[in-house]
Amino acid sequence: MDPSEELSRHGDATPAPIALSAWTDLVQEDLLHANPTAENLRRPVADVQLYDALDDQANVRNAVVLAMGVSCGSVGFERVLVHAADGEAAAVIVKARGTPIEDLRAASSRHDVPVLVVGDDADWTRLIAMARTAVAGAAVDSVSGVRLGDLFAFANAVASIANGAASIVDPSGRILGYSTVPGQPIDDLRRETTLTLQERTPPALDADFKVVYASTDALFVQSPSGIRDRLALAVRAGGELLGSIWIIDPGGERRQPALDALDRLAPLAGLHMLHARSASDFTERRNADLMRTLMDDPAQASFAAAQLGLEFTDGFAIAAFALTHPNTGSLDAMREQHRLLQLVTVTCNVQFRSAYSALIDSVVYALLPCAGESPRAAHRRVIRDIGSYATTISAHPVVAAVGGIAEQIGELPRSRTEAVRTLQYLMHQQSVSRENPTLHPPAAAVFEDYWTELNLLEIGTYIAEKHLGRFDVIDAIRAYDAAHHTDFLITLRAYFDSNASVSTAADRMHVHGNTIRYRITRLAEEFGIDFDNPSTRLWLWLRLVSTDL
Template identity: 60%
Template sequence: MDSAEQGLTEGDLHGAVVRLSDCIQLMQADLVHANPTPENLNHAVSDVLMYDPLDEWTSVDDRIILAVGLTCGSADFDQLLHRASNSNAAAVIVKAHGTPMERLRSAAVLHSLAVLVAPDNLDWTRLVALARASVMGAAADSVSGVRLGDLYAFANAAASLTNGAASIVDPLGRVLGYSTLPGQPVDELRRVTTLSLQEVQPPAFDSDFKIVYASAGAVMIPGVDEEMARLALAVRAGGELLGSIWILDPGEDKREPALNALDRMAPLAGLHMLHARSASDFGERRNGDLIRTLMDDPEHASFAAAQLGLDAANGLAVAAFSIVRPETGSLESVREIQRLLHLVTTVCNIQFNTSHSALIDSVVYALLPCEGTGPRAAHRRVVQEIGAYAHTISSYPLIAAVGGIAPRVEDLPASRSEALQTLQYLLRAQSPAAGLFEDYRIPLNLLKVGAFIAETGLSDVDDITKIQAHDAQQQTDYLGTLRAYLASNGNISAMAERLHVHNNTVRYRVSRLAKDFDLDLEDPQKRLWLWLRLTTMDLGG
């Protein structure tokens, strides 16, 4: 729980009691109660805890415990139920993963503990945020009677409480809802943003948003020129930034009560934004599915392009982005890749006034339009700009690559393949960077040659294979000598400098190499083959 939530719980809720039944209703996460009774439904709830069997047991009184990675019948799950029941926990949430409901009900009844069963495909990260926001939201009743996720109705309620026109904005700068109460003064900036449903300046590059995001509670942002001052609050759930609420300053006499009202409604705002995002998740998944169809299924590409409203008249190019980190399954890595998706979407919107991006298999893809006389310069600029801001979302390096231009939507799979080839080459080269496919065309083509050599068995019994086997058995380094010879074009002095040995030593090594393996190093075709084999081996890692 962050500092803003902590302060609200202790200072502003005046000891309000939150019941388990209230939390279940507010979460709307398709939870199934294995053993509902009046007693456990009325159990007080204070917070949410993600359970780890290896963690030291802390106070769980009145907490909802999430049994991440545990299954009914395991020793760890049985231990959790025993400890949770003895510690007066409010409930345990678990995924069934095929366990019959009757078995879960029996375990719950045995320990006299509420057990809630979550869908197997429900993301734990989202559930934590929903559960925590529900606990806070159930305790704050400053905005009631608004359907969860209806951000326009919530904005009207917020405007009524604060006496100022309200807007709700997500981290990308999209206006998700705004108030429509008559009689409240507005300025030109408010008119522009409500008409376009988009902030003029993306939050990632706006100093006012940065001030709001860095503040623990509601703050006032002074007006500039003809703009009115604004009261603003960053909205979070479980530490995750969901967006912000902006209120046009109601005036000095009403400002302090309005700031206090904003702080009080923070938990409910988080709950509403989480549910609104859940509704929009369907649209994002559909968008991702359509982009996947474009890149994987040429037969249905034109249909997907029409559904996306994609303008492909001048061609498109696929850009691919990935964060280079040692492990990819952690909660933080998931958050980082989502932040990367937001960054790519924001920068593409700024550069091209449109964005078609999606997260597919841990890679963020964007479809880049090819407008004007120099589309590749624009493509290079956009991936470099994204790379420049990468440090704001992760401490790990970012790699980015753009495939070639696809003249038709049916050609997008080839552009995606080129982008991925370039991405993988940069990863193998351990040189995180951003570039276009043509920047690396030669090494990528050589890698294809190397793959052909391996697939057709041309390397099975050639000289390089023999030298490798000898080096491995005799602990020699003839391959290193050959590599230096080819890289130096047979120049003895250059080889000696490269190998840090005397010229005579180089001559001896070369003569032994030629004699022991019957190599005619004067034959240009032989040298070409040896160079090709070594180069493709080195490029392929």
């Protein structure tokens, strides 16, 4: 039977639920069955759901329920199992976190529901995407002999089914796999991209890629003269764009069957790409460890630079990026942080033709090269571009900061500290602006833009740590204002900020000049402030400004 006919035969049928044992094979995660009876392994799986403790009415029939944030052995865990058993769920997935397997087996037997255990360090975001895509991909079995995650073998299978040479591309334009089926025609573009393993133009800047990404179906893409037309499909899992498949158009009567085949292959393509990406997770974690070593451990920094292939000739600057997400530990936030990492990597590749980036503790870090006559202009441009592109990955703005230039490898920790300090300052300003919509603070900056404010904050931190403010009157004035609903502290700050000009301070506070004079007189009398002493004025201004930024 022709492969395309085989695929069509399976695609026309209504997908039946997959057995739990077959589903776990497709997921290929380290899932341990607490009670792997024959009956449990045959349970049908048709959906994957996150457990919601506030929604006991959710339909979980034939669904794998992910008990995220539930402690085994707790009342909450028992509630999950009761809900799953009553709703005829396929299974419940938990993190054991030290709970003996015997206890989990007993709980599984007691409630007559399969319990699967995932490792304590498992990434829920990746597991959910993999689990849901496994359900969808199970219905397409015409290329089931291809090992999951082997994108070169999968490209060969797709090329055979669609009758055209296939390439699989990630969102950054990197070629993840391509077909080598004999006799299928190719062109110069295909030849070049398979040699370089990179598209000529990054997808973010290519009109054809944008059209394909905007569609949920496979498309015919007309190419310029000298280049063969293409068929293309955007590959997604759980709403996340994983990349795309491009087929050299077989033409004629073969075109529409090839487009139909691509559409039916979409779930399986997502499953393969998710597995391929999980295989690359080790590289991502390794890069994060090496980046952390570069920024935190000067003794081992040279080794880390060598492992990354980093040539420290013109210097680098550390850039830090973070989403203003209200809950950085949530599932949505984690997914968006990984998308931000991908965006930073892609943009740095476009700007600098190289990318050294990693996601560490909810912050994406990148090493920005300092080549050329205006490295800071390039740094400003790249963080501005990333901020403008960020609307495609999150509803929450991205804040970006770049530390000072590190001319030697040992200066990278200093650059990282400056980047983080600047990032935290900008994040604080964003938070203040949400309470006061009239403010419009920038979301991206280099360290030099705010070095004065940042250094004043350092002074404030030093004062607080050393308890140096216990001898002055700032806390006493603050307490008086709170008790009597007065504005002496605000007046004092406005007066100092105005270089002791009563009229300027009055304009700042929108009051009459006599009001400022009266309050300054009261401050001198009630709190013993000697406004004629320059040291006193300097100290009190430092105290005010270093705690109010």
